[in-house]
Amino acid sequence: MLLAMDEESLQAALLGDAAAEAPSTTKVPDLSGNADNGTDTDPSFVTKNSSISSTTPMNRSQLSSQSKLRRLLYAFRTMSAPYFRESREGKCLFGLLFVIILVSCAGKVYLSYQVNYFYSALVDKDIEKFWEVMLVFAIAMVCFVPVDVAYAFVQIRLNIAWRKWLTKRALKLYFHNKAYYSLERKSPTRPMTLDESIDYYDAAANKKTKQVDNPDQRIQEDVNSFTTYSLSYFSVIVESFVDLISFSILLGSIMPELFIGLILFASFGTILTIIIGKQLVRLNFENLQREADFRFSLVRVRENAESIAFYSGERVEEKETDRRLLRVIDNSSLINMAQMRLNFFTISYNRLTWILPLMIVAPEYFAGIVEFGVVQQARVAFDHILGDLSLVISEFTSIAQFSAGIERLYSFLNAMQEIDGDRTKGDDTFLQDPGCGDDNTHVETDTPTISESFSTAITVKDIELPASSSLVHADILVISNLQLATPDNKRVLLQNLNLSLPEGKNLLIVGVSGAGKSSLLRAVAGLWSTGDGLISRPNKEHICFLPQRPYCPPGTLRDQLLYPSTILNDDGSPDSATQSRPNPRDWDDAALLSVLVLVDLPDLASRSGDGDPIRGLNSILDWSNTLSLGEQQRLAFARIVTNRPRLVIMDESTSALDVKSENKMYALLKELPLEAEGASNMGSTYISVGHRPTLLAYHDIKLAIKDGVGVVSEIQNSFVVDEDFLLG
Numbered sequence: 001m002l003l004a005m006d007e008e009s010l011q012a013a014l015l016g017d018a019a020a021e022a023p024s025t026t027k028v029p030d031l032s033g034n035a036d037n038g039t040d041t042d043p044s045f046v047t048k049n050s051s052i053s054s055t056t057p058m059n060r061s062q063l064s065s066q067s068k069l070r071r072l073l074y075a076f077r078t079m080s081a082p083y084f085r086e087s088r089e090g091k092c093l094f095g096l097l098f099v100i101i102l103v104s105c106a107g108k109v110y111l112s113y114q115v116n117y118f119y120s121a122l123v124d125k126d127i128e129k130f131w132e133v134m135l136v137f138a139i140a141m142v143c144f145v146p147v148d149v150a151y152a153f154v155q156i157r158l159n160i161a162w163r164k165w166l167t168k169r170a171l172k173l174y175f176h177n178k179a180y181y182s183l184e185r186k187s188p189t190r191p192m193t194l195d196e197s198i199d200y201y202d203a204a205a206n207k208k209t210k211q212v213d214n215p216d217q218r219i220q221e222d223v224n225s226f227t228t229y230s231l232s233y234f235s236v237i238v239e240s241f242v243d244l245i246s247f248s249i250l251l252g253s254i255m256p257e258l259f260i261g262l263i264l265f266a267s268f269g270t271i272l273t274i275i276i277g278k279q280l281v282r283l284n285f286e287n288l289q290r291e292a293d294f295r296f297s298l299v300r301v302r303e304n305a306e307s308i309a310f311y312s313g314e315r316v317e318e319k320e321t322d323r324r325l326l327r328v329i330d331n332s333s334l335i336n337m338a339q340m341r342l343n344f345f346t347i348s349y350n351r352l353t354w355i356l357p358l359m360i361v362a363p364e365y366f367a368g369i370v371e372f373g374v375v376q377q378a379r380v381a382f383d384h385i386l387g388d389l390s391l392v393i394s395e396f397t398s399i400a401q402f403s404a405g406i407e408r409l410y411s412f413l414n415a416m417q418e419i420d421g422d423r424t425k426g427d428d429t430f431l432q433d434p435g436c437g438d439d440n441t442h443v444e445t446d447t448p449t450i451s452e453s454f455s456t457a458i459t460v461k462d463i464e465l466p467a468s469s470s471l472v473h474a475d476i477l478v479i480s481n482l483q484l485a486t487p488d489n490k491r492v493l494l495q496n497l498n499l500s501l502p503e504g505k506n507l508l509i510v511g512v513s514g515a516g517k518s519s520l521l522r523a524v525a526g527l528w529s530t531g532d533g534l535i536s537r538p539n540k541e542h543i544c545f546l547p548q549r550p551y552c553p554p555g556t557l558r559d560q561l562l563y564p565s566t567i568l569n570d571d572g573s574p575d576s577a578t579q580s581r582p583n584p585r586d587w588d589d590a591a592l593l594s595v596l597v598l599v600d601l602p603d604l605a606s607r608s609g610d611g612d613p614i615r616g617l618n619s620i621l622d623w624s625n626t627l628s629l630g631e632q633q634r635l636a637f638a639r640i641v642t643n644r645p646r647l648v649i650m651d652e653s654t655s656a657l658d659v660k661s662e663n664k665m666y667a668l669l670k671e672l673p674l675e676a677e678g679a680s681n682m683g684s685t686y687i688s689v690g691h692r693p694t695l696l697a698y699h700d701i702k703l704a705i706k707d708g709v710g711v712v713s714e715i716q717n718s719f720v721v722d723e724d725f726l727l728g
């Protein structure tokens, strides 16, 4: 039982010494992140474990091991406390659950006394007493049914509420300041080779990097198991504690020798279980990771089904999924072996508990020292105390899974905290609500790597745009002394770039493939910040980015047309995060159908609605796989019409269109009246990245990127295909 153990042996058991256990060929993820050198790299633990540095090498493993349990408890506390601090419902349900558990325990103790009377009445053939006890049993049964039902109900209700809160909070943190993008950028390019993947995940587990794998699994599965396990352990621990105290008093008073034997027996069993089963924690940690990797490989196939089918790449995919499956199976076999070793012990231990109390009590009964009823009562008390003291033995497998889950979830939430430049670090702010809609334009995605080449990051600032009546064409984009490097800081893509773009003038960015054109757009969007310099551009509400690969969110055709202004609150008002965008309600069916005509998709709605265009607007399809790439690109232009941004930034967003359609889309941009508040009466200003010479005709200024240098020039004659296109 947790309470009866000394901390050192318990933590050693729960977390194991992974490094000692590891076979020499496999690196084992160390759950503490400090096994290698005794230095904890997680800043949130530094002050707590600062004593480690002053310890002698002999004590280091002990201390390191001790910090593992502390780390686990610390992670548990920082993840669980915010909910109960913030939520009134959580506090009430928790209090109610606690009271119900106490009532339930009191009932059990009371009934154990009745068991004593019951058996004594049987042995004495005391009919009156027998029926008296039976009546008490009947009343108790009626009274305890609602208590037991309420127990289960409140526990599940609290679990649902807590899971909802924690998942929503994790999602908020995940989406705030584009943490989802930053986390993904820190992940390796998939698919990895088996060895690379092991190295990568070990690095993540050791916190040498801030990489976290499979955030989807952590949000969907790990949060759920964290709340479920936490509550069930809370119930079990409170129950066991009350049980232990009351039955210890009972057994100690009626049979002290049995009580002492029991304590020794349970302590011995717990320590041995921990020693035998400690490997299970590490194996369970890996199990979660490998299962998620396996699932991810299948999701990837589903998402890229057409490309794989064209390549006939089934064998490659099958081999890769097989390899990932094998990793799951290998680990499952190891878990099975470890479980078998544990079972050998626990099953023998449990069998022994059948005869042990009888062996101790029988001599006293035969000697006539105690009555039969007392023997029974002692047995009941023995069973209870043994169950309480053997909690670690009986629950070891699930404790191991719980520990692995805590570690995974904590490292995920911690990575999001670290990545988000807006968030202050510390226990009190760990799961703090980041608020909504006020993301920093500057995403600190890559700050940790900057120091190698740059002492500062690129600064992105919002420009205040003049109102529509303004005759002066103010600058809509200003780039000053920009140095841009790749996030890994290995390559400088742009040096000393200066550029001003007045509103109403359109910019074309050209250069060979890999020159850094898309990267410049990423810097303007605030996604990449490795480098130096200043970028001033309008607030993101006034910008629309059309990425190289069109994106179709899940939803109706209407949602595709309005994205990203599709969010409405429950009362029908626009979401506060997108308030400056047009209200989706302003776009009725007829207006949306006319937008489809504008972007050359006149029959899309009726096609999608089996002849009924209104039905088509509300139909939900897998748009990415239903529409051709060119259709998806035209749909992206439709979003510009509905969202009316002041600045449109396009990354090869007409690459799949024929020249005529391309011309039509650009003409649309030039003529598009801007209705958004404060907009000018000229069309949208746009910036394009592209390789086609035909694009020259739609732009006024050209930025040619070559060997890290950007040259800005006016486009004089769009009919001359200049050398930037021919030579790159």
Ligand SMILES: Nc1ncnc2c1ncn2[C@@H]1O[C@H](COP(=O)(O)OP(=O)(O)OP(=O)(O)O)[C@@H](O)[C@H]1O
Binding pocket: 185, 486, 487, 488, 493, 511, 512, 513, 514, 515, 516, 517, 518, 519, 520
């Ligand atoms: N996450 C990343 N980490 C490191 N390097 C990257 C990353 N993403 C892109 N790069 C590299 O940065 C360079 C510039 O990429 P970018 O996408 O800007 O090229 P581009 O000029 O838009 O090319 P294309 O015309 O082919 O789209 C490329 O060499 C690319 O390999």
